[in-house]
Amino acid sequence: MAEERLIDDDKDRKYKIRKNADGEDELYIDDSSEDENEEQSSIPLFEVPYGDDDDDDAEALTPEQFAERERLKREEQLAREKQAASLLSEADKKLGSGNFEGARFAAAQAAEINPKSGGAYCTQLKALSRNFTDFTSLEDCLEAADGVKQYADKEQKSALKNLASGLKKRIDEVGAEARELSEKNEAAKAERREVFAAQSKRAFVVFLAAAIPFAVLSVLTLIFACNIFAEENGAFVIATIVCGSLDFIALVATLITARRDVTARRRVKQNEKNTTTKLGREYVEKAEELERLNTVYSSFDI
Numbered sequence: 001m002a003e004e005r006l007i008d009d010d011k012d013r014k015y016k017i018r019k020n021a022d023g024e025d026e027l028y029i030d031d032s033s034e035d036e037n038e039e040q041s042s043i044p045l046f047e048v049p050y051g052d053d054d055d056d057d058a059e060a061l062t063p064e065q066f067a068e069r070e071r072l073k074r075e076e077q078l079a080r081e082k083q084a085a086s087l088l089s090e091a092d093k094k095l096g097s098g099n100f101e102g103a104r105f106a107a108a109q110a111a112e113i114n115p116k117s118g119g120a121y122c123t124q125l126k127a128l129s130r131n132f133t134d135f136t137s138l139e140d141c142l143e144a145a146d147g148v149k150q151y152a153d154k155e156q157k158s159a160l161k162n163l164a165s166g167l168k169k170r171i172d173e174v175g176a177e178a179r180e181l182s183e184k185n186e187a188a189k190a191e192r193r194e195v196f197a198a199q200s201k202r203a204f205v206v207f208l209a210a211a212i213p214f215a216v217l218s219v220l221t222l223i224f225a226c227n228i229f230a231e232e233n234g235a236f237v238i239a240t241i242v243c244g245s246l247d248f249i250a251l252v253a254t255l256i257t258a259r260r261d262v263t264a265r266r267r268v269k270q271n272e273k274n275t276t277t278k279l280g281r282e283y284v285e286k287a288e289e290l291e292r293l294n295t296v297y298s299s300f301d302i
Contacts, residue, residue, distance in 0.1 A: 084114040091123045095131075103127040111147065121147030122156050125296075132166035138292050145299035154302050161300040171297060174290045181283040188279055192271050200264035207257040214250035221247050 091106035104127035111120035125144040128137050135141065148160065224240040274280035 118152030149299040203264040210253040217247035
């Protein structure tokens with residue numbers, strides 16, 4: 001019974017393996033585990049939150065160290081927000097005084113400090129477009145509009161839409177210009193389409209007129225050449241030479257007409273592309289400008 005109690009007492013203990021003096025493995029009871037458990041139980045539990053901003057070093061910090069680090073992070077964040085707000089206030093003042101370049105620079109700094117500041121992007125957009133009256137920096141306006149779309153709140157977007165009458169007017173103007181260019185471009189295409197289609201058809205007929213005789217003469221030349229020694233009077237020799245000469249002439253004609261046919265077909269295809277004519281390129285450029293302007297305006301949608 002005493003042995004059973006001893007076994008019962010030992011079964012909850014922690015066993016480890018170690019080398020004895022003879023180099024053999026032996027099993028022993030690690031009594032320090034109980035002391036460690038008691039010490040660990042006396043240490044207050046501290047939960048380390050996990051998030052995108054946490055790093056692997058957080059688990060190695062003591063509660064006091066972690067709390068201090070979090071306090072410093074909060075203070076730094078508040079300082080950055082305060083600095084961004086100060087820059088944004090400065091940008092708004094410059095915007096109100098007509099200093100658009102200064103307003104743009106200050107708003108860009110605020111957005112760099114606080115990338116999720118919707119107000120910074122709104123001010124940037126207003127400065128870049130000079131309160132929606134100048135769209136020469138349209139690409140930069142698109143970048144600012146993307147920030148407006150993502151981070152501006154309803155009030156900020158509503159304020160921009162109320163101010164964007166100049167943008168809406170520009171959209172209407174560019175839209176009318178694009179439609180006019182499109183109509184002219186399509187009319188020019190239709191006019192050229194008839195001419196190029198007729199040229200392509202004519203070139204194909206001429207190509208066939210050369211290619212068919214070439215094919216026939218090639219077959220005859222081959223037949224005569226295979227039977228060149230069938231007649232003693234040399235009739236097949238003469239026929240082979242004559243057909244071969246005519247076949248060569250037909251080959252040259254076929255190559256020339258084939259090139260003209262390919263050129264005519266390419267013109268038909270290129271006529272349908274907007275980038276092959278000056279008028280078409282003007283339309284493409286105007287259509288792209290209209291698309292960018294609409295993208296800026298749609299960023300105000302709530």
